[in-house]
Structure formats: C-alpha cells, structure tokens
Amino acid sequence: MRTTTKPGFIALGVSSLLAAASIAFLGSSSAAAQDKPELRIAAIIAVTGPASALGAPERNAVELFDKTWSSRTDLPFKIKVISYDDGSDPTKSVSLTRKAIEEDKVHVVVCCTTTPGSMAIIDTVSAAKVTMISMASSLSIVEPASARPFTFKTPTSDKLMLQRTLDYMKRQGIKKIGFFGLEDAYGEGGLKELQNVAKDTGAELAATERFARQDTNFTPQALRLKQAGLDAVYIHAIPPSADLAHEALKRVGYAGPIYHGGGSSINAFVDIGKANVEGAIVGVGALNVYDQIKQENPLRPVLAKFAELFDGVYGKGKVDLFAGQSWDAMMLAVNAYQSATASGAKADDLAAMRVAIKDAMEHTNDWPGVNGVFNITPTDHLGLDKRSTFLSQIKGGKFVLIEE
Amino acid sequence: MLDTLLFLIADGVTNGAVYGLLALSLIVIYTVTRVVNIAQGEYVTLGALSFASALSGTFSVLSAIVAGGLAAFALKDIADRHLTGAMRIRIVLSRALWIFIVLATAWLANLLPGSYWLAVLASLVAIASLGALIYRLTVEPVSGASPIVLLIVSVGVYMVLHGTAVLIWGAEPRSVPPVVEGGVQLGPVFVTYQSLWICGASLVAMIALYLFSERTLTGQALQATAVNRTGAQLCGIPVGVAGQLSFAIGAGFSALSGLLLAPLITANYDMGLPIGLKGFVAAALGGIVEYPTALVGVLLVGLTESFSAYQVSAYRDVVVYLMVIPILLWRNAVRPPETHGN
Numbered sequence: 001m002r003t004t005t006k007p008g009f010i011a012l013g014v015s016s017l018l019a020a021a022s023i024a025f026l027g028s029s030s031a032a033a034q035d036k037p038e039l040r041i042a043a044i045i046a047v048t049g050p051a052s053a054l055g056a057p058e059r060n061a062v063e064l065f066d067k068t069w070s071s072r073t074d075l076p077f078k079i080k081v082i083s084y085d086d087g088s089d090p091t092k093s094v095s096l097t098r099k100a101i102e103e104d105k106v107h108v109v110v111c112c113t114t115t116p117g118s119m120a121i122i123d124t125v126s127a128a129k130v131t132m133i134s135m136a137s138s139l140s141i142v143e144p145a146s147a148r149p150f151t152f153k154t155p156t157s158d159k160l161m162l163q164r165t166l167d168y169m170k171r172q173g174i175k176k177i178g179f180f181g182l183e184d185a186y187g188e189g190g191l192k193e194l195q196n197v198a199k200d201t202g203a204e205l206a207a208t209e210r211f212a213r214q215d216t217n218f219t220p221q222a223l224r225l226k227q228a229g230l231d232a233v234y235i236h237a238i239p240p241s242a243d244l245a246h247e248a249l250k251r252v253g254y255a256g257p258i259y260h261g262g263g264s265s266i267n268a269f270v271d272i273g274k275a276n277v278e279g280a281i282v283g284v285g286a287l288n289v290y291d292q293i294k295q296e297n298p299l300r301p302v303l304a305k306f307a308e309l310f311d312g313v314y315g316k317g318k319v320d321l322f323a324g325q326s327w328d329a330m331m332l333a334v335n336a337y338q339s340a341t342a343s344g345a346k347a348d349d350l351a352a353m354r355v356a357i358k359d360a361m362e363h364t365n366d367w368p369g370v371n372g373v374f375n376i377t378p379t380d381h382l383g384l385d386k387r388s389t390f391l392s393q394i395k396g397g398k399f400v401l402i403e404e
Numbered sequence: 405m406l407d408t409l410l411f412l413i414a415d416g417v418t419n420g421a422v423y424g425l426l427a428l429s430l431i432v433i434y435t436v437t438r439v440v441n442i443a444q445g446e447y448v449t450l451g452a453l454s455f456a457s458a459l460s461g462t463f464s465v466l467s468a469i470v471a472g473g474l475a476a477f478a479l480k481d482i483a484d485r486h487l488t489g490a491m492r493i494r495i496v497l498s499r500a501l502w503i504f505i506v507l508a509t510a511w512l513a514n515l516l517p518g519s520y521w522l523a524v525l526a527s528l529v530a531i532a533s534l535g536a537l538i539y540r541l542t543v544e545p546v547s548g549a550s551p552i553v554l555l556i557v558s559v560g561v562y563m564v565l566h567g568t569a570v571l572i573w574g575a576e577p578r579s580v581p582p583v584v585e586g587g588v589q590l591g592p593v594f595v596t597y598q599s600l601w602i603c604g605a606s607l608v609a610m611i612a613l614y615l616f617s618e619r620t621l622t623g624q625a626l627q628a629t630a631v632n633r634t635g636a637q638l639c640g641i642p643v644g645v646a647g648q649l650s651f652a653i654g655a656g657f658s659a660l661s662g663l664l665l666a667p668l669i670t671a672n673y674d675m676g677l678p679i680g681l682k683g684f685v686a687a688a689l690g691g692i693v694e695y696p697t698a699l700v701g702v703l704l705v706g707l708t709e710s711f712s713a714y715q716v717s718a719y720r721d722v723v724v725y726l727m728v729i730p731i732l733l734w735r736n737a738v739r740p741p742e743t744h745g746n
Contacts, residue, residue, distance in 0.1 A: 050674060052575030183718055209717045214678045216422070216669050219415045220714035223408050240577045240670040251594055252411060272579045272670055 035078065037347030039337045041330060042082045042100035044111035045135075049088025050213040053239050053268045055113045058135055058326035059083070060314055062110075065330045068309070077341070079334065086112060090120035097121045101128045105350055107357055108333040110326060112136060116185040118153070125150050129351065131336070131358045133329040135322070137161075137262055138189035142381035150358050152381045154328040154371050155321075156388040158190050158236075161262050161283040162197040164389045165234070168281075168404065169259070170201055174231040178207035180221065180245055181236035181261075190236035190261055206230055213241050218248035226254040238263035243273035246280060257281060265321045270397050280394045281402070285321040287370050289392055292401040299387075302368045324370030332374070335367060336360040407592040412710045414590075418599040419682075420706025421606035425661035426683025427690075427698040428613060429654035434692045435630035436650035437543055439554040444658055445680020446565035447531055451659025452671035453569060455527040456578040458510070461517025465572050467510035467530045471503045473537045478503070506533050520583065527663055528656055535655025536648040543651070544644060562677075569673040582667035602664045609660060610699070613653070626650060682709070682724060688731050691739065701731075 043062040046055035066081040082104050086093040093112045100106045101124070109125055109132045112118045118134035118141045125132040126148065134141050134153040142151050169177065179194055181187035191208060198205045207228040209221035218241075225233055226249070235245050235258060242264045249258060258280050260269075265284040270277065286293060290303035306327060310319040336357045341347065345356030364376040364383060372388025392399040426444060433441050454464045478499035482492050506529055513519065513526035542557050587596035617623035629636040629646040637643050662676070669675065682705055689701030705724060712723035 048570050048575040048673075053577065056574075056576055211713075211717065212721065214674060216665065216675075216679065217415050217419050217710060217713065220412055220710050220720075221717045223411055224714055224717070227408070240579075240672065244669060251596075253594070268576070272577060274579070 036076060037341075038078045038080055039108075039334065040080045040082065040104060040106040041108045041110060041333050042084065042097075042104060042106040043326065043330070044084045044086050044093055044096045044100065044109065044117075045326065046088040046113035046117065047085040049086075051088040051114045051238065053266065054135075054263075054322045055085075055088070057266070057318075057320055057323040058113060059085075060318075061310065061323040061325075061327040062330065064310060064313055065327060067313075069330075069334070077337070077347070081330075082106060086117060088114055088117070090114075090117045093117035094120050094124055097124050097132075101125070101130050106130070107337065107350075107354055108133065110135070110329040110333065114186060115141065115189055118151075119185065122148055122151055128354075129358070130354050131333070131361055133332060135325040135329060136186075138186065139193070139382065140189060145379050145381045148381070152332070152361055152376065154332065154369065155262065155325045156285060156371055156384050157382055158193040158261060159197065160384065160386055161389050162190075162193050163201075164386060164391060165259055165261075165281075165283050166197050166201045166203055168391055168402070169203065169232060172232075172257075174203070174257070176204050176206045176229065176231045178209070178225045178228055178230040178233045179205060179236065180209050180211075180225060180233055180249070182238070182241065183210040183212055186238070186263065187236055194234065194236070211237070211241060211245060213238075215241065215244075218245050219252060221245075222248035222252045222254065225249065226252050230256060232257045232259055234259045234261070236261040236263065239266060239268045240272045242269060243277055246273060247276045250276065259283070262321070265392075265399070267318065267320045270394060270399075273394075274397070277394050278397075282392050282394065282399060284390050284392045284399055285324065285371055285388060286390060287319060287321050287324040288399045289390055289401040293390070298368055298373060299370075303370060306370050321371075328369040328371050328374075331369065332361065332364065332367070333357070335364065339363070408714070410591065410593045412714055413707065414593050414595055414599065416707035416710035417703065418602050418706070419709060420686075420702045420704075421603045422661045422665050422679065423683045423686050423705055424606050424699060424702040425609060425657045426680055427687040427702050428610060428695065429657040430683055430687045431690065431692055431695060431698055432613075432626075432650045432657075433654040434687075436626060437539070437547070437554070437647045438551050439543055439558055440551060440692065441654065442555065442558045442680070443538075443562035443565055444654065444683065445676030445678070446562055446569070447535065447655045447658035447676070448662035448665070448679050449569050449671075449673055449676035450534065450565065451527055451531045451662030452580070452666035452675065453573045453578070453673065454530055454659075455523055455663035456580050456666060456671040457573065458513040458523035458526045459518065459520070459580065460578075461514055463514040464510050464526065464530060466534070466568075467506055467526065470530050470533045470537060471506045473541070474499060474503050474506065474533060477537070477540055502533070506530055520581075524663060528659055531659035532652040532656035535651040535653075538655070539648045539651035540644075543647060547644070547647065566673070566676075573673060575673060577670040577672035578666075579670050580663075580666040596668070598664070598667050602661075605660065605664055609657060613657075614695075622649070678721075685724060685728055685731070688728055688735070691735050 045058045047059050069079045084096045086096055097109055100109055109130055111121055113135055115136040115138040118136045131150050137155045137158050139157040139159050142153050179191055181190050207225055209224055211218055235242055246258055260280055260282040262283050264282050265288050286299045287303055290307055307319045310323055339360040340356035345353050362376055362378045364374050367374040372384040374383040376383035391402045393402055430444055433439055454466050457464050481495050509526040509529045513522045542561055582598040583601045584597040587594055617627055625641045626646050629643055686701035686705045687698045690697030709724050713720040
C-alpha cells in the first residue's frame with residue numbers, strides 16, 4: 001500500500017508545484033505587459049554601526065524619496081526602492097550589493113555611507129555592470145574613472161573641501177597645521193588629501209594624531225597637538241568622535257582655531273557638542289547654509305525646495321548635508337534612467353538597461369543637485385567643482401556661512 | 405613636561421576606574437558561576453542608554469521587558485509541584501516586590517523627567533535585574549557545563565543584547581549631562597568634575613563590594629560558592645541564587661560605569677565592547693579571580709592606554725591588547741596550570 005502511494009504523492013506534489021509556478025510565471029509576465037517599466041534602486045545605507053550618525057539622515061531622505069516618487073502615476077515608469085542596512089560593515093555592504101543585483105535585479109545601487117564600504121563593493125558592481133552611486137566622501141572611490149567605469153558619487157570630495165579650507169587658512173595667515181583624525185579609511189583618505197593639498201598651498205603639516213570612533217579618551221593626542229606649536233588643527237572625523245576630539249583640544253588648553261572636515265557638517269555635530277564646539281570652522285555643503293547663500297546662486301531654488309520637503313516631514317531645521325547625499329544619488333539615478341530611455345534603451349533588457357544608465361550618468365550636464373551643480377563626464381565621475389563647498393562657523397549652535 | 409605627565413595620569417586613572425568596575429564585575433561573575441562573560445561590556449551600554457532615556461523622561465522599554473521576564477520566571481517557580489503553600493506565598497510576595505521596584509523606579513523616573521538620581525536608580529535597578537534574568541535564562545539551564553560552553557553562551561548573549569540596544573534606542577548617539585557641570589583646575593591640569601565622580605563612585609562601589617563579601621552572611625555565602633561550588637551546596641547555600649546575585653552585582657557595577665562614563669563620551673549602542681575587553685585585560689592580571697591584583701591591572705591598563713596614545717596614537721589599542729601576552733606569561737610563571745585545583 002505504502003509503496004504504491006508514495007510515487008503517487010510525489011507526482012501530485014510535483015505537478016501542483018509546476019502548476020503553481022506556471023501560474024506565478026503567467027501572473028508576473030501579464031502584469032509586466034500591462035504595467036509600465038520599473039526602475040529598481042537599491043539603497044544600502046549604514047543605518048546602524050559606527051557611521052549611523054550619517055546613515056540616519058540618509059535613510060530619512062531615501063524614505064522621503066520613496067514616499068514622493070513611488071506613488072507618482074504621471075511618470076512613464078514606476079520606481080521601486082529597496083532599502084537595506086549594512087550596519088557600517090563593508091563585508092555586509094558587499095553581500096547586500098550582490099543580493100540587490102542578483103535577486104532584486106536592481107538597475108542602480110546607491111551605496112554606501114562610508115568610504116570603506118564603497119571601496120569594497122566596486123569590484124562587485126563593475127563585474128555585474130551595474131551603476132553604483134556612493135554617498136561617501138573619498139575621491140579614491142571614483143578615481144581613476146577609467147578603472148571604475150560604473151562608480152559615481154554625490155558628496156563633494158575631501159579634496160575640494162580641503163582646497164577651500166586651506167585657501168581660507170592661507171588668507172588667515174595659518175602656516176603650520178596639525179591633523180587630528182580617524183584611523184580608518186575615512187581618516188586616512190582625509191590625511192592623504194590634506195598632505196597633497198597642503199603641498200600645493202604651501203602649508204606645513206606639522207603633526208598627525210589619530211583616534212578611533214569608539215575611543216573613550218582623546219586627551220593624550222590633544223596634548224601632543226597642543227605641544228606641537230600649531231597655528232590651527234584640522235579634525236577629520238564624524239560625530240560623536242569629532243565632538244570629543246574638539247572638546248579634548250579645548251580641555252588641554254589649546255586656544256588656536258579648530259577646523260573640521262565635511263564629516264562634521266551635520267546637525268548631530270552641534271547637538272552632541274553643544275557649547276563646546278562653538279567657534280569651530282566647518283567645511284560644509286550648500287545645504288547646511290542654504291538660506292544664507294546668495295540669491296543668484298543657481299543652487300538656491302533646488303536647495304530650498306529639498307529643505308522644505310525634508311523639514312516638512314522630519315521637523316524644522318532637520319535637513320543636513322547627509323540627507324542631501326542620498327537624495328542626490330536617488331535623483332541622479334532617476335535622471336539617468338530617463339535619459340537612457342529617451343536615447344532608446346529597452347526597459348525589458350536588464351543588462352543593456354544597466355549599461356545605458358551608466359552611459360547616461362556620464363553625460364549629466366549642469367544638473368543642479370543638493371550637493372552642487374553636477375557635470376559628470378566619462379573622465380570625471382564626481383562632476384562637482386569648488387562651487388559645491390562652503391566654510392561655516394558654529395555660532396549659537398548654527399552653521400553660519402563665512403563670507404569669502 | 406610635568407603638565408603632560410599629570411594630564412596623562414589623570415586621564416589614565418579615570419579610565420582605569422571605569423575598567424576597574426568592569427574588572428570587578430567580571431571577577432564576581434567568573435568566580436561564582438565560571439562564566440567568562442564576553443557580554444559584560446553590553447551592560448555598560450545598556451546602563452548608559454537606559455540612563456539617558458530615563459533622564460529624558462521616556463519610560464524605558466527595557467524596564468518593562470525586565471519586569472515581564474521576572475514575572476515569567478516567578479510563574480515558573482510557583483509551578484514547581486514540590487512547593488508547600490507557604491513557600492509559594494513567600495515566592496509570590498518576594499517576586500512581586502522585585503517587579504514592583506523595577507517598575508516603580510522606571511515609572512518615577514518617567515514621572516519626574518530630569519531628576520538625576522531617580523534616573524540613576526531606575527537604570528541600575530533595571531540592569532541589575534536584567535543580569536539576574538540573563539543568568540536564569542542562559543546560565544542556569546547549562547550550569548555545571550564546561551567553561552568553554554559558558555563562554556560561547558556569553559557570546560550569544562552579547563549578540564542579543566547588542567541587537568536589543570539598537571532595536572530599543574536606535575543607533576544615534578545621545579549626549580548625557582554630567583552629575584555636575586564643569587571642572588576644577590588642579591595645578592596645570594583641568595579635571596572635569598565628572599572624572600572625579602567616576603573615581604569616587606568606583607572607589608565607593610569597590611569598598612561596598614568588599615564590605616558586602618567580608619561582613620555579611622550573603623556575601624560570605626557568595627565567597628563560599630566561589631571557592632567550592634559543591635561544598636557550598638552541601639552546606640545548604642542555594643547556588644542558583646548565588647549565581648543570580650553575582651550576575652546582578654556584575655551587571656549593576658557595569659551599568660554604573662556606563663552611566664558615569666556616558667557624559668564624557670556620549671551614550672551609544674556601540675560603546676560597550678572595547679570597554680569590556682579592556683576590563684578583561686585588567687582582570688587577566690589577577691587571573692579573573694584576584695580582586696587586588698585586578699585593581700593593579702586596571703591602573704596599568706588605564707595608564708598604558710593614556711601614555712601609548714600620547715606616544716604612538718596609531719597603535720594605542722595594539723599596545724593595550726598586546727599586554728595580555730606578558731600578563732599571561734607572568735600568570736603562568738606565578739601560578740602554573742598544574743597547581744590549579746581539579
């Protein structure tokens with residue numbers, strides 16, 4: 001009895017599985033035939049982990065994008081946003097990127113929050129020929145463009161920021177500077193750029209001290225910097241360690257000016273540091289000071305619109321640079337998809353579409369984003385210039401633009 | 405030069421005091437239960453975060469979870485068929501009182517947001533109870549297992565607690581106000597009042613632990629369990645309760661160090677592990693069993709960290725963790741494994 005029913009059950013099971021599969025297949029193909037083509041973007045963000053202070057606003061902007069764009073019916077295509085959290089762990093960034101490319105069949109990967117994560121996924125996206133747009137600052141993510149054809153990024157580079165900062169220092173008569181930064185890829189990238197830019201502007205890099213994001217004590221390094229007899233200290237870190245490094249310098253009696261890199265251009269920097277970071281000079285993007293830049297600046301309307309949208313959902317004054325970085329990445333992806341479709345790329349051929357999007361990305365002209373005006377070319381995968389960077393000073397808990 | 409030296413010593417001692425509380429927690433737990441507790445740093449995190457949320461007047465979800473867990477175990481205990489009616493009533497009353505204290509402190513801190521000491525109390529009670537709960541949940545079912553099993557269990561606990569912290573409080577760092585703002589200029593060195601509080605509170609906690617274990621019957625019972633578990637059991641000491649107590653003390657001490665440290669480095673879900681590991685290095689000097697040697701160890705770790713950060717900032721953690729090797733060699737020379745009991 002048993003031996004006769006068993007094959008019967010298996011046959012029944014197999015046939016029902018087949019039936020289910022064919023229904024699913026039919027269902028999906030008929031849905032695709034009726035519906036508009038779909039643009040799938042994976043947003044892989046460090047919502048948790050050491051870089052979460054940056055990842056949180058980025059995630060908010062992606063959610064905002066999802067809310068405002070996915071529901072739109074007036075477009076000739078649909079947008080699907082797939083969000084992942086890589087926990088600031090480059091290994092996880094890679095596996096999530098792979099998952100997004102292979103399982104979710106995305107057109108564009110928006111990843112990652114951190115430089116180490118972005119560097120880690122380059123090989124994966126290049127092999128799959130999928131465009132990635134990074135939200136991390138280091139220029140080495142996109143350079144050289146010939147070796148990294150599918151890699152783009154939205155934040156202004158440390159190099160541009162440092163050029164502006166060091167030019168300003170030079171005008172202030174600052175010659176001897178010290179570097180106080182994180183010991184990970186972000187900090188080391190900043191140090192490398194600082195060395196290059198300092199050489200160009202003629203400043204002397206007299207001391208370098210490092211710390212880690214989880215350190216409990218910053219005083220010893222601060223003491224060392226104080227004793228180096230510097231004209232200014234440049235801190236290259238993200239909150240909260242950027243705040244703690246700043247406080248340590250003040251505590252040991254260092255009285256000179258303290259400069260910060262783009263990592264500190266975030267509201268959390270002021271929220272955590274409070275009165276202790278008053279007077280800090282921070283390299284910022286246009287978004288931090290959007291209501292202070294000149295009316296005729298082409299960025300102003302874009303910035304005002306985004307700030308209004310973001311603050312409307314998350315509360316007044318919540319908008320900051322990092323929200324803008326993921327927002328620009330998403331918008332650039334949409335823009336590239338539209339131009340790719342306009343130039344005749346077929347939506348049903350995923351591989352061709354992915355390459356077409358990358359080609360379209362490389363022909364982004366005078367595109368005003370939140371981070372600046374993008375002019376992306378096949379040789380320049382950042383596309384921003386000095387107009388995208390500003391210097392500000394913390395006054396009364398606000399980023400106040402330094403007029404130059 | 406002297407200024408620098410004083411600065412480095414002041415900071416080294418402050419950090420040493422924090423690691424000291426951790427080292428003591430590790431030793432209390434290891435001696436009584438034989439658990440090498442990797443998760444110890446997480447109690448620092450949870451202490452700091454629940455303190456931050458109690459202070460801002462939000463009812464700590466953790467207190468509710470802990471109360472729920474305690475209630476569940478109370479039910480399990482009552483369900484024991486061998487109990488007489490009177491014993492059941494005693495269990496119900498004692499557990500009800502415990503749960504009441506956890507909830508009442510959390511509720512009071514919620515009612516009066518910004519009251520510093522209530523928030524301290526609420527967070528300490530919640531985390532110490534959590535420690536006892538973790539013991540019952542993870543160690544008691546495998547009590548008597550080899551130390552390596554217990555070690556792996558604690559790694560699991562670490563992962564769960566780490567994730568729980570993110571789940572409840574999110575990943576954003578929270579700034580926490582110090583007990584007293586500002587600091588005092590001691591000669592050339594500016595020392596924040598918070599640093600003094602850390603050193604003072606650690607000292608008081610250590611003295612209290614010493615008095616507790618030397619002068620009270622419960623403390624003696626705990627010591628007896630540490631020296632010989634079977635012997636203690638034969639003398640009628642409830643070993644399970646001793647284990648719970650050691651975990652509660654350990655968790656409470658670590659939470660104390662967390663909420664004292666939070667004003668200096670902000671409270672965030674990621675702060676615990678490195679602090680816990682440095683506590684380990686210090687405790688290793690005393691073989692995770694000797695209190696006085698561990699206290700020498702914490703000063704050594706704190707000062708080494710401070711001075712190596714000054715000399716070679718890129719390698720300061722390497723230097724601190726490398727200390728484990730000479731420490732182990734030294735331990736081995738002083739007390740070779742052959743002489744260990746059993």
